Amino acid sequence: MVATRQSLKSFQRPPLTALILGLLAVLYGPLLWHWVDGWLTKSISIQHEYFSHGLLGIPFAAYLAWGKRQSWQRLEPRLHWLSLPLLGLAFGLYSSGLSDLMNLSLPLLLTGLCLALKGWPGLRLEAFPLLLLALATPTQLPYLIEPYILPLQQFIAATAGVLLQQFGMDVQVNQIYLAVNGQLVEVAPHCAGLKMLFTSLYMGLILAYWTGLNRSRLRTGLFFIGIVGISIVGNIIRNTLLAFFHGSGQRSAFDWLHESWGGDLYSAAMLGSLIVLIRAIEHAVPPSLNLAAPASSMAEPDRTGGQPPRGYF
Structure with missing residues (x-):
């Protein structure tokens, strides 16, 4: 009782x-x-x-x-x-x-x-x-970082200008501005890929943990260097297309890629390339001997009572 x-x-x-x-x-x-x-x-x-x-x-x-x-x-x-x-x-x-x-x-x-x-x-x-x-x-971290990515904005603008000149377009580059056929385009911090870089690094962190890639310092370092490279190249291509659409008067195409679902589709393709990058690293870089793990296997999510895989995160 x-x-x-x-x-x-x-x-x-x-x-x-x-x-x-x-x-x-x-x-x-x-x-x-x-x-x-x-x-x-x-x-x-x-x-x-x-x-x-x-x-x-x-x-x-x-x-x-x-x-x-x-x-x-x-x-x-x-x-x-x-x-x-x-x-x-x-x-x-x-x-x-x-x-x-x-x-x-x-x-x-x-x-x-x-x-x-x-x-x-x-x-x-x-x-x-x-x-x-x-x-x-x-x-407000992005606001604090934005002043320091001016060199990246200038690099993207200059590279996009060179690419557009190869297609015979009249392009003039001034710092972060492109004048394409008299139409001015600005490579703003948001358009320079800072948001996409944030997202790519964040998803890269999840993928490195989920796949067990974080068990190797070399693989992890190469992966995040590759993420930065993909983000920069991807945004050079995106800004080149935006400048081309704007300079050639294709307003609907510009709006589709800049503000509509075309931008979301482009971002999804960039994130999908991270999986390709992981597979390429797993295939090309052997795992460390002292941290050996099946390179091609996916780390199973917590079948041992919730203990995370040993790694650097």
Whole structure:
């Protein structure tokens, strides 16, 4: 009879995990919906639009965290001292009412909760999902980076001008501007591929983790160098086509590639090329002997209780 009462009392008391998840849903559900709606409808600010890779990355992070639940439960409860400052900072940022600070409070709060519930082992266990969330959290980072990519804008403009001249078009290049048949085209930071570079590097991080490519420093380094190269070449081609369409008066083609689904199709093709790049690296570069893993096999997602593959992420 006593055991029955204790069971009933335990049943009536909501589990700590369910309580925490419920509070997170109440506090951050509207914020996450604002991100998703803004990314899908492009109603969010242009700087925050740079983080639209979160449409794939955040669900993948949640999937990884869910797969680690058994390993999480096996960890002993412990409180790390750093959790209290992080939780306090997250509360302060959320209470500020400023969108960017509220955004940053989410990864800080989750990091603090990991340290508060399971200590350092819990944070190590959830490190990669937290990294994916942090890199998908909208901030003003693109605005801070834009002044430093002026050389890239100038390089893309100059290269596009040379390519268009090969087709007999009248092209004049001035810094980041192309005058094609008297029509002026600007290679702006957004058009220079900064957003696509963000997305490509983010998806490259996921692919390197998922395929086990991150077990080799050499393969990982070549992969990310290749990502940067693909992004630059892809955006040179895209800006060349845009300048050609604009200079030749093909307004509908220009709008299709610049703002319509043609741009999305082009971006999808660039992301698809990352898989081709991974296969090429796996075929050409042998795995390190001390970190040997089947080069052609896909790393299975957490069939061992949620432990991530050993690597550099």
